[in-house]
Amino acid sequence: MPEITFVRSRSILRDRxxxxxxxxxxxxxxxxFIWILADLVxxxxxxxxxxxxxxxxxxxxxxxxxxxxxVSTALILLVALVVALPLAWATAxxxxxxxxxxxxxxxxxxxxxxxxxxxxxxVFGLFGNAFFSIYLGLGFSILSGGLTLACxxxxxxVSTAxxxxxxxxxNYRMSAAALGMSRTATLLHLLLPAAAPALAAGLLLGxxxxxxxxxxxxxTSGYVERMPGxxxxxxxxxxxxxxDLSMNVPGGDAPAYASALVLVVLLLAINIVAMKLxxxxxxxxxxxx
Amino acid sequence: MNTHDIEEIQRSVxxxxxxxxxxxxxxxxxxxxxxIVQVKNFSLHYDNKTALDKVTLDIxxxxxxxxxxxxxxxxxxxxxxxxxxxxxIPNCKVVGHIQVDGVDxxxxxxxxQVLRQQIGMVFxxxxxxxxxxxxxxxxxxREHGVTKRAEVEAVSEQVxxxxxxxxxxxxxxxxxxxxxSGGQQQRLCIARALALKPKILLMDEPCSALxxxxxxxxxxxxxxLQGRYTIVIVxxxxxxxxxxxxxxAFFWVKERAGHxxxxxxxxxxxxxxxxQLTAAYVSGARG
Numbered sequence: 001m002p003e004i005t006f007v008r009s010r011s012i013l014r015d016r017x018x019x020x021x022x023x024x025x026x027x028x029x030x031x032x033f034i035w036i037l038a039d040l041v042x043x044x045x046x047x048x049x050x051x052x053x054x055x056x057x058x059x060x061x062x063x064x065x066x067x068x069x070x071v072s073t074a075l076i077l078l079v080a081l082v083v084a085l086p087l088a089w090a091t092a093x094x095x096x097x098x099x100x101x102x103x104x105x106x107x108x109x110x111x112x113x114x115x116x117x118x119x120x121x122x123v124f125g126l127f128g129n130a131f132f133s134i135y136l137g138l139g140f141s142i143l144s145g146g147l148t149l150a151c152x153x154x155x156x157x158v159s160t161a162x163x164x165x166x167x168x169x170x171n172y173r174m175s176a177a178a179l180g181m182s183r184t185a186t187l188l189h190l191l192l193p194a195a196a197p198a199l200a201a202g203l204l205l206g207x208x209x210x211x212x213x214x215x216x217x218x219x220t221s222g223y224v225e226r227m228p229g230x231x232x233x234x235x236x237x238x239x240x241x242x243x244d245l246s247m248n249v250p251g252g253d254a255p256a257y258a259s260a261l262v263l264v265v266l267l268l269a270i271n272i273v274a275m276k277l278x279x280x281x282x283x284x285x286x287x288x289x
Numbered sequence: 290m291n292t293h294d295i296e297e298i299q300r301s302v303x304x305x306x307x308x309x310x311x312x313x314x315x316x317x318x319x320x321x322x323x324x325i326v327q328v329k330n331f332s333l334h335y336d337n338k339t340a341l342d343k344v345t346l347d348i349x350x351x352x353x354x355x356x357x358x359x360x361x362x363x364x365x366x367x368x369x370x371x372x373x374x375x376x377x378i379p380n381c382k383v384v385g386h387i388q389v390d391g392v393d394x395x396x397x398x399x400x401x402q403v404l405r406q407q408i409g410m411v412f413x414x415x416x417x418x419x420x421x422x423x424x425x426x427x428x429x430x431r432e433h434g435v436t437k438r439a440e441v442e443a444v445s446e447q448v449x450x451x452x453x454x455x456x457x458x459x460x461x462x463x464x465x466x467x468x469x470s471g472g473q474q475q476r477l478c479i480a481r482a483l484a485l486k487p488k489i490l491l492m493d494e495p496c497s498a499l500x501x502x503x504x505x506x507x508x509x510x511x512x513x514l515q516g517r518y519t520i521v522i523v524x525x526x527x528x529x530x531x532x533x534x535x536x537x538a539f540f541w542v543k544e545r546a547g548h549x550x551x552x553x554x555x556x557x558x559x560x561x562x563x564x565q566l567t568a569a570y571v572s573g574a575r576g
Contacts, residue, residue, distance in 0.1 A: 100379055175416040177377055179429040179481065180405035189428055190418055 040264060043257030052258060057225050060249045061241065066259055068227035072142060072235025075228060076221055077210050079146020080153055084206070087150075088157030089199070095158070096165035097187065110159075117155035122215040124152050129219035140234040145221025152216055153206040160205065164198020165191060204274040208267055214239040238263050322349035325489065325519050326371060331385035333366050333375065339546035340366040343385070346538060346552050348489075353511070353520045355530035355555065358540035358570070363547025364523045367540070368491045371521065372408040373401050389489070406433055409482030413494040415474035417466035417481075422458055425466045425477060426484050433485055448480040452510055472503025476510065483518075490514065492522040496529065508533060527571060531559050539567045 055065030091109070099106040128148025138144040168191050176186040192199070214237070222234035223244065236244075242259045245252035324347035333341040341363040348354050356364040366375065373394060375381045387394050394404055417425050426445045435441055445462075449455040454476050458469070466477055475495060482490060492511070496504035512533050514520060524530050530537055537558040539551045551558060551567045562568040569575035 171412065171414065171416045172418060174374065174377065175410075175412060175418070175478070176429075178372060178374055178405055178410035178412075179432070179485065180402040181429055181432045182402060185428075185432050194419060 037264065040257060040261040043254065044259075044261035047254045047258035048261070052255075053262075056227065057241075057255075060252070061225070061245050061255055062249060062252050063255075066238070066241060066255075066262065068225060069236050069238055069241045069259075070262075072221070072228050073211065073238045075142045075231065075235060076145045076149060076217065076237055077207065079143060079231065080149035080210050081203075081206070083147060084150035084153040084157055085203070088154050089161050091154075091158045092161030092165060093187065096162045097183070097191070101166075113155045113158055116151075117159070120215075121152060121213060122218075124148055125216040125219045127151070128216060133220055138232065140220065140222030140224070141232045142221050142228055142235045143231045145217045145235070145237070146231075148216050148220045149210050149213060152213070153210060156206050156209065157202050160202025161195065161199050164195035164202070167198065168194045200274050200277060204271060207270055207274075211263065211267060211270070212239050213237070214243050238266075322347075322352070324348065325350040325390060326521075327386075327388040327391075328367075329386045329388070331367075331370065331383070331387055333363070333370055334382045334384075335378070336380045341370075342543075342546040342548050344547075344549045346549055348519060348521055349536065350519050351516045352535040353515050353522060353533055354536040354538060355534035356521065356523045356538050356540060357525075357527060357530050357558075358547075358550075359542065360525075361547075362540040362542045364540050365493055366547070368493055368521060368523055369410075371489070371491055372405050372410055373399075374405075374410065376401065402433075406485045407487055408489040408491060409485060409487035410491040411475070411478050411482060411493065411495045414498050415471055415478055417469070417474050417477050419465070419467055421463045422466045422469070422477060423462040426481050429481060430484050444484050448483045449477075451483055452476040452480040453506070454480060470503065472499050472506055475499060475503070475507055479507075479510065487518065489519045489521065492520065494523050494525060497525060527559075527573075531555060539564075539570065541566050541570070 052065040053070065054067045056068050057066065058064035095106050095109060125148065128144055128151070132138045132144035132147050133140060136144075138147075172190050172194065173186060176190055181189075217237050217240055221237060221240075223236055223240070224234035225236045225241070226233075228235040238259060242256050242263065245256035245259065326348035328344055328346045328348075331341065331344045332339065344363075344367065356367065358364055369375050369378075370383060371387060371389075371394075375383065383395060389404070389408070392399065418428065420428065423445065426448065427441050430441055430444060435444065446455060446459075449458065454473060457473065466474065469477060475498075479490075479495075495511070496507050499507060508529060511520060511522065515533075515535075522530075522534070534555040536553065537555040538549055539558060539562075540547050541550045542548070551562060551564045553563075558567060559571050562571060566575065
């Protein structure tokens with residue numbers, strides 16, 4: 001009988017089992033994504049053509065394309081970001097750099113943002129309708145829709161930017177101060193560039209949510225599928241178009257599939273571009289990982 | 290490698306040892322001590338904890354003053370009180386006076402940015418910014434109004450030569466400062482501080498995060514700076530304090546507060562200490 005044995009023990013079997021389960025979970029998750037993508041491609045790719053991207057919808061969207069809808073979506077997104085980004089990043093800078101982490105003020109602001117993040121988008125839609133469309137008299141317009149989306153994006157943008165700024169090592173602040181640099185210069189030249197990947201990630205999440213938003217736009221930017229003439233015109237967002245085609249238009253399945261495919265590919269493209277941008281910014285600032 | 294290259298290398302090696310930053314500030318080191326920093330009855334509190342209790346001490350122009358003592362005795366707090374970096378620490382309160390060149394730095398009229406330009410600081414862990422080597426020096430310079438490209442480049446080269454880094458990095462100034470070795474990073478941080486033409490340099494254990502060879506290089510550099518700058522250095526390495534310092538201040542924790550026990554010529558502190566705590570600490574019996 002040898003003194004040392006190399007028999008497989010039960011714990012090895014248990015490790016194997018856990019490994020198997022983890023791989024299975026990954027397989028299921030990526031499987032769902034691939035299934036959705038494949039389904040969209042199968043149902044929509046035949047309907048795609050250059051004209052689909054530039055033409056106006058005809059016959060309630062059964063024929064024609066999504067040209068004006070793409071324009072409306074882009075305009076709504078633009079309004080939302082132009083309004084939300086400066087507000088959100090300024091708030092994040094205040095919370096992370098100028099208010100002590102444990103202060104009452106900071107806690108209250110953070111808590112209200114958390115509540116805001118949990119509000120269902122249909123509630124934002126009703127609020128936007130009551131406040132922007134009716135009270136401020138903006139009506140069903142791209143402006144109302146964009147402003148409503150801006151309110152929705154604030155919590156995501158603030159929390160990601162704040163987390164990003166807090167993750168910047170304290171010694172940057174200390175050594176910048178020790179070199180007699182002002183807080184503004186430290187913020188602009190060191191802290192914000194160091195937090196850029198986090199800012200970009202937040203922006204990405206925000207764009208993703210905004211592009212895919214339906215309920216909040218239902219009562220604010222409206223249904224009109226014409227090419228918008230100004231920000232005060234009503235404009236139909238892409239997600240809303242898909243909703244309308246699949247729920248209200250019999251025989252609208254093919255264009256709905258095609259539009260959904262465009263939406264998903266758009267989201268993927270935005271993701272990739274933003275990643276590249278964040279990486280490029282890091283490289284430019286020479287920040288090794 | 291041809292003779293031209295060899296000459297070039299020789300020239301750069303010679304250059305690296307020539308200091309370009311100004312003449313010595315004092316005559317024979319520390320024979321005729323003039324105080325540049327005067328600390329009077331200075332206490333420092335965090336919340337309700339006292340880090341320093343009634344410290345009175347003069348720091349002399351052009352000399353190296355070493356602050357020694359066990360961890361938690363307030364040496365680093367004392368150091369960061371001199372350039373008011375303590376302002377950045379929440380709930381930090383100071384009582385008493387610190388005068389730099391006769392001006393009380395804790396009065397409201399004192400411009401902290403100018404103060405910190407005059408009093409450079411080097412930290413224990415090298416803290417280059419995540420920028421290029423060039424930008425690391427350029428950024429604080431521009432902040433202090435040196436914006437002409439030629440001037441920025443001249444100063445950068447000068448200080449990099451002063452810390453002996455120029456011949457190591459002159460052909461890759463645009464690469465990442467964080468790609469340098471630890472010792473190089475620390476010398477870059479010293480160069481960055483020197484670029485602002487400070488009068489005083491505060492160093493918080495500048496060698497303790499470095500390997501022995503890099504530590505030796507930085508120590509030689511500090512000795513080279515003596516006389517040109519007033520240096521206050523915190524060190525846990527007693528042998529190092531003994532090698533490089535003109536004056537030494539010994540801090541100790543009494544009743545959970547940091548106290549200055551003894552201050553004097555470095556040799557006296559190590560060879561003929563007055564206080565028995567000092568004697569026990571420098572001989573290695575306590576601490």
